[in-house]
Amino acid sequence: MNNISVLYSEEELALSVKKLGAEITEEYKGKKLLVVCVLKGAFVFTADLVRSIDNDMQIAFITAKSYVGTSSTGNVSISGDHDFMGLDLREWDVLLVEDILDTGRTLCELKKKFASMGAPSVKIAVMLDKPSRRVADITPDFKCYEIEDRFVVGCGLDYDERYRNLPFIGIISE
Ligand SMILES: O=P(O)(O)OC[C@H]1O[C@H](OP(=O)(O)OP(=O)(O)O)[C@H](O)[C@@H]1O
C-alpha cells in the first residue's frame, strides 16, 4: 500500500481554479476559444476549470500517454479524435488543458500539433507545473501551482492508473 500525504486540499485547489478561470476569462474575451482537454489526466481539472470560465467556448478531447509508473518513457503517443468536430482550427484560439507539466514532452508535442493545424494561438493551462524536471523548452501560460520534484496523485493524476479520483493533490511514497 502506498502512503499519500495531502499537498493541496480540495478547498484550496477549488479557490485556485476559480482564480485561474477568471484570468482566462479576461484573456479570451471576444475570441473564439477551443478548450482541449488532454486525457486522461486532465479530465478533473478541465471539468472544474471550464465551469470557472465565463466565455463562449467549445471543448474537445485528445489522448496523450507517455508514463509507466513514475517514469516517462520519453515517447508520447497521441490518439483520439483528430477531426475536432470538423472545426477549422485556423479560426480557433486553442487552450490546451493539462493536469501537470513535468518534462514538458507531452505539451511540446501537442503544441506543435495544434500550431501546425493553423490555430492563431495555442496556450497552455495546467493545474501543476514541475519546472525542475523540464527537458523540453515550454512554459505554461496559466497555472494553479508550481511544485517541487515529487510524484503527485489525485484530481486526475495517477500512479499506474490508481488515485485519479482523490479529491485532493497528494504526494505518494512507497
Ligand atoms: O510533461 P510530461 O513529462 O510529458 O508529463 C506530463 C504528462 O504525463 C501525464 O500523462 P500520462 O502520460 O501519465 O497519461 P495519463 O494522462 O493518461 O495519466 C500527465 O497527465 C501529463 O499528460
Ligand code: HPA
Ligand atoms: O507527478 C506526476 N504524477 C502523476 N502523473 C505524472 N505525469 C508526469 N508527472 C506526474
Ligand SMILES: [Mg+2]
Ligand atoms: Mg496526461
